[in-house]
Amino acid sequence: xxxxxxxxxxxxxxxxxxxxxxxxxxxxxxxxxxxxxxxxxxxxxxxxxxxxxxxxxxxxxxxxxxxxxxxxxxxxxxxxxxxxxxxxxxxxxxxxxxxxxxxxxxxxxxxxxxxxxxxxxxxxxxxxxxxxxxxxxxxxxxxxxxxxxxxxxxxxxxxxxxx
Amino acid sequence: xxxxxxxxxxxxxxxxxxxxxxxxxxxxxxxxxxxxxxxxxxxxxxxxxxxxxxxxxxxxxxxxxxxxxxxxxxxxxxxxxxxxxxxxxxxxxxxxxxxxxxxxxxxxxxxxxxxxxxxxxxxxxxxxxxxxxxxxxxxxxxxxxxxxxxxxxxxxxxxxxxxxxxxxxxxxxxxxxxxxxxxxxxxxxxxxxxxxxxxxxxxxxxxxxxxxxxxxxxxxxxxxxxxxxxxxxxxxxxxxxxxxxxxxxxxxxxxxxxxxxxxxxxxxxxxxxxxxxxxxxxxxxxxxxxxxxxxxxxxxxxxxxxxxxxxxxxxxxxxxxxxxxxxxxxxxxxxxxxxxxxxxxxxxxxxxxxxxxxxxxxxxxxxxxxxxxxxxxxxxxxxxxxxxxxxxxxxxxxxxxxxxxxxxxxxxxxxxxxxxxxxxxxxxxxxxxxxxxxxxxxxxxxxxxxxxxxxxxxxxxxxxxxxxxxxxxxxxxxxxxxxxxxxxxxxxxxxxxxxxxxxxxxxxxxxxxxxxxxxxxxxxxxxxxxxxxxxxxxxxxxxxxxxxxxxxxxxxxxxxxxxxxxxxxxxxxxxxxxxxxxxxxxxxxxxxxxx
Numbered sequence: 001x002x003x004x005x006x007x008x009x010x011x012x013x014x015x016x017x018x019x020x021x022x023x024x025x026x027x028x029x030x031x032x033x034x035x036x037x038x039x040x041x042x043x044x045x046x047x048x049x050x051x052x053x054x055x056x057x058x059x060x061x062x063x064x065x066x067x068x069x070x071x072x073x074x075x076x077x078x079x080x081x082x083x084x085x086x087x088x089x090x091x092x093x094x095x096x097x098x099x100x101x102x103x104x105x106x107x108x109x110x111x112x113x114x115x116x117x118x119x120x121x122x123x124x125x126x127x128x129x130x131x132x133x134x135x136x137x138x139x140x141x142x143x144x145x146x147x148x149x150x151x152x153x154x155x156x157x158x159x160x161x162x163x
Numbered sequence: 164x165x166x167x168x169x170x171x172x173x174x175x176x177x178x179x180x181x182x183x184x185x186x187x188x189x190x191x192x193x194x195x196x197x198x199x200x201x202x203x204x205x206x207x208x209x210x211x212x213x214x215x216x217x218x219x220x221x222x223x224x225x226x227x228x229x230x231x232x233x234x235x236x237x238x239x240x241x242x243x244x245x246x247x248x249x250x251x252x253x254x255x256x257x258x259x260x261x262x263x264x265x266x267x268x269x270x271x272x273x274x275x276x277x278x279x280x281x282x283x284x285x286x287x288x289x290x291x292x293x294x295x296x297x298x299x300x301x302x303x304x305x306x307x308x309x310x311x312x313x314x315x316x317x318x319x320x321x322x323x324x325x326x327x328x329x330x331x332x333x334x335x336x337x338x339x340x341x342x343x344x345x346x347x348x349x350x351x352x353x354x355x356x357x358x359x360x361x362x363x364x365x366x367x368x369x370x371x372x373x374x375x376x377x378x379x380x381x382x383x384x385x386x387x388x389x390x391x392x393x394x395x396x397x398x399x400x401x402x403x404x405x406x407x408x409x410x411x412x413x414x415x416x417x418x419x420x421x422x423x424x425x426x427x428x429x430x431x432x433x434x435x436x437x438x439x440x441x442x443x444x445x446x447x448x449x450x451x452x453x454x455x456x457x458x459x460x461x462x463x464x465x466x467x468x469x470x471x472x473x474x475x476x477x478x479x480x481x482x483x484x485x486x487x488x489x490x491x492x493x494x495x496x497x498x499x500x501x502x503x504x505x506x507x508x509x510x511x512x513x514x515x516x517x518x519x520x521x522x523x524x525x526x527x528x529x530x531x532x533x534x535x536x537x538x539x540x541x542x543x544x545x546x547x548x549x550x551x552x553x554x555x556x557x558x559x560x561x562x563x564x565x566x567x568x569x570x571x572x573x574x575x576x577x578x579x580x581x582x583x584x585x586x587x588x589x590x591x592x593x594x595x596x597x598x599x600x601x602x603x604x605x606x607x608x609x610x611x612x613x614x615x616x617x618x619x620x621x622x623x624x625x626x627x628x629x630x631x632x633x634x635x636x637x638x639x640x641x642x643x644x645x646x647x648x649x650x651x652x653x654x655x656x657x658x659x660x661x662x663x664x665x666x667x668x669x670x671x672x673x674x675x676x677x678x679x680x681x682x683x684x685x686x687x688x689x690x691x692x693x694x695x696x697x698x699x700x701x702x703x704x705x706x707x708x709x710x711x712x713x714x715x716x717x718x719x720x721x722x723x724x725x726x727x728x729x730x731x732x733x734x735x736x737x738x739x740x741x742x743x744x745x746x747x748x749x750x751x752x753x754x755x756x757x758x
Contacts, residue, residue: 002751008624061217087758095716131732132541132709132739 002099005082005089012121013139014072019117021067030062036140081137083148090135104155106130112145128152165343165437167335169256169328172344176253176264183249183316184296188241190290194645196236254314256328259336261301263312273312274496277336281542283326284500284511285319288422290510297322301329302542325510332496344624381705387460404657412494416487416565423534424487429526452474484618494578499539501560513541513560515581519707520731520740523571523700530698535571540701540733553591559733591683597679597722598744606669613665617658624654639655672696682727682749689729691742700750701740711757712739713750723748 033056040049074094082089088107090100107128114124124145126136140148171177200207205544205665214223252265259643260276275610278300287297299322301312321682325346335342359429416424426432447463459708488505500512519540529535538559566574576583608614628647689708692700712728719725728741 002754084758089754093714096714097716097720098712098714099750099754100710100712101757103757106709130709130730132730132737135710 004138005080006089007083009076009079009081009137009139010123010141010144011076012123012141014076014122016074016117016121016139017072018068022064025060025063025067029056029063032056033060083151088135088152090137100135102128102130102135104108104152105158107152107156109156110149112149112150115140165340166340167331167340168345169331169340169342170324170345170347173256173258173342174593176255178253179249179314179316180296180318180321181249182296184246184295186294186316186554187245188238190235193243196234210704217551227300247468256332261332263314264359266680267375275301275303275312277329277333280329280333280661281517282512282514283322283329285322285326285417287319287508288509289506292317292506292611295319297508297510322510334580351520370435390459408496410493411496414492414563414577416490416563416575418485419485420534420565421484423532424481425484425536426476427526427528427532427565428480428483429528431476431483431716434479435472435476438475439468444466458656487564490564492578499560499562499563500577509515511560513539515579517541518579519559519731519738520701520703521575521579521582521585523698525698529565529694529698534565535568535569537562537566537571537574539706539736540731542732543735582688582702584685585688586685588681588690588692588700591690591692592749593683593723594680594682594744595746596677598724599674601676601722601724602673603670603742606673607731611662611665611669614662617662621654621658623691625651668696668699677744680742682745684753689753691727691729691740693742703731705757708757709737713754713756714745715750719744727753 011038033053033065034050036052036056038049038118040047040053042049053089075092078094079095080091080094087104088100088102090102092098109129110132111127111129112124113127118124118139121139122142122146124142125136126140127136128143129136135146137148175494179201209227210223247267248265249668251267251270254261254263259276261280262275263273265271282302284302284423285299296316296318299314299317301314305644314325330343333662352510442464446460446468479573486507487503488502490503491501493500493502497515498512499515500510502508502510519542522538524536524538525534526536527571538561540559552732562578564573575585598659624647628644632643635641641686676693676695679698681690681692683690684705687705689703689705691703692698692699707728709732710730713725714728715725723746724744725747726741726743727745730737732738732741
């Protein structure tokens with residue numbers, strides 16, 4: 001069997017995932033709970049509204065537990081990458097485990113991206129695009145990200161633009 | 164002598180053909196008149212009644228004159244607009260790029276650098292063909308940000324010159340040599356000797372194949388014979404055929420291939436089946452209503468449904484036949500050209516380097532006839548507007564709609580000698596035995612949409628009746644319950660039959676798939692063959708695999724199997740070709756092969 005790629009992401013990415021997911025869950029939960037509370041306040045739909053309120057609250061708590069406590073360590077443990085001279089190797093996925101091999105000679109361009117949350121942790125993500133698909137390596141420390149980007153860009157110059 | 168000679172002067176603005184001014188408005192006017200006649204039908208009937216009653220009076224004349232006058236006015240206005248658009252429309256062969264200028268108020272200029280030119284295609288509708296003009300589409304060879312330049316209304320000869328010049332300029336740009344303008348008189352009536360004029364030099368890997376017809380594929384068919392003048396009709400302004408690079412391999416369809424390709428096309432077959440089934444279902448519902456009505460339906464309805472289905476199928480097939488009419492595939496230099504269509508003529512080309520994969524596909528019916536459909540995966544362009552173009556962009560370039568399975572290899576060898584060292588299907592590896600059970604379960608149970616649809620529909624129906632309407636005393640609710648009691652037996656029977664049929668279909672498909680699917684790779688090509696009742700075999704050059712992927716779920720991991728995927732840039736966004744349940748070790752080897 002092929003060994004797993006050597007590098008892991010920066011451990012701080014777990015915090016980034018948690019904050020990101022917490023924001024989304026909170027937005028959805030507030031919207032859903034608000035609708036349910038509105039229903040509960042009306043006399044005709046009091047009963048249904050109350051049930052929905054409890055139901056949504058349980059779902060929200062479950063989502064918080066799954067996305068903040070359970071998933072990030074597993075996702076972090078499964079996410080691996082390795083940059084070898086000729087290709088980029090990525091392994092990820094918890095249930096559906098995926099393994100990508102992207103020859104650098106096919107890479108059309110590479111970008112680094114840094115959203116507000118990533119920036120707060122001094123992290124960046126690198127996106128490697130081929131003519132067919134895009135692969136994002138989230139959460140590398142800014143220096144590693146730049147080094148990876150430069151390396152991929154160097155190969156990308158050699159790649160033929162005609163596909 | 165400079166080999167890169169062109170017939171369009173660099174930097175000069177060329178106009179599109181002047182038929183643009185009157186053909187466009189003509190089509191618009193026909194549409195308007197048809198709409199007015201149909202919409203105002205009652206008005207015209209009243210007018211005729213009025214004439215019958217009152218005789219032809221001055222009022223009638225004013226109405227008719229008014230109508231004709233407004234048409235003329237409308238036509239003048241539209242023609243004026245087209246003339247204005249024509250005045251501002253031109254194309255230029257610049258030193259580095261081709262540009263198309265258009266727009267009266269908002270000026271538009273579309274560029275296409277010569278190195279980016281992927282293929283130069285043209286297409287002519289019926290009216291355009293009568294006139295001898297066509298719309299040229301220049302496809303780019305970018306990555307995902309593809310665009311195409313469309314130049315409307317140029318004569319056929321100009322289109323051929325444009326194609327030739329664009330490829331000459333592309334080759335010159337690649338070689339860094341300036342082109343030489345030799346004037347457009349030099350091309351009149353095949354004055355150029357084949358091969359002497361420009362053109363991208365034949366690549367060294369191209370053996371000089373003689374035009375050897377493939378067995379069974381070379382003979383022209385009756386349709387093409389009878390419509391030879393139609394197929395070759397170049398219209399009023401078409402001009403003479405230009406001599407281009409020599410053709411090294413060419414074929415068209417035989418009678419049998421043309422007819423069978425049309426009637427075995429899955430589109431009309433499916434349409435006929437749907438018509439027959441829906442008519443039968445309607446009759447089935449009517450049958451539950453009334454006795455004498457049922458008898459009449461049985462006597463006339465069933466034959467009627469069959470006739471309707473056959474008519475739909477025959478008409479659909481005729482449409483396909485007209486589309487396949489005059490089908491010609493040529494290998495010219497490093498390009499493959501496909502020309503087809505009796506009414507709307509389509510010319511489409513692809514450089515051999517641009518082929519993303521070769522696809523051999525069989526639908527159920529064609530598998531029974533032991534014939535396949537051949538196409539080439541290519542990168543689609545996003546700006547292809549009409550629905551037919553979109554479809555063809557997604558499906559790739561069809562190079563043979565109906566070829567005997569035995570002749571596939573010979574045909575590919577002739578057309579694509581570059582692919583000669585592709586892996587042979589029979590030498591490729593089979594799937595492991597454990598793939599069989601997994602896929603029978605997967606297709607018959609988990610992915611059997613008929614089963615799940617039937618279960619969900621029946622379940623929702625029963626739930627509605629027993630939970631929501633059970634204690635409801637209203638007339639509607641009671642009626643709904645009566646209908647349920649009356650029909651539940653029939654509904655369950657239909658569902659059971661449908662599920663059994665689907666399970667049988669998927670089981671056969673899964674067994675065939677597990678037994679006959681193959682995978683393999685050699686130095687330059689990946690071959691993935693998904694068998695089944697309908698089959699797809701794809702040969703992907705290694706250089707066209709953008710990224711290699713293996714993915715597996717827990718069930719696959721338990722028996723150490725994995726799914727093999729290759730992402731290619733074909734289609735409008737991308738096409739991923741895959742084969743399920745390959746041994747995990749082979750998956751790892753596949754990824755190593757890509758490194």
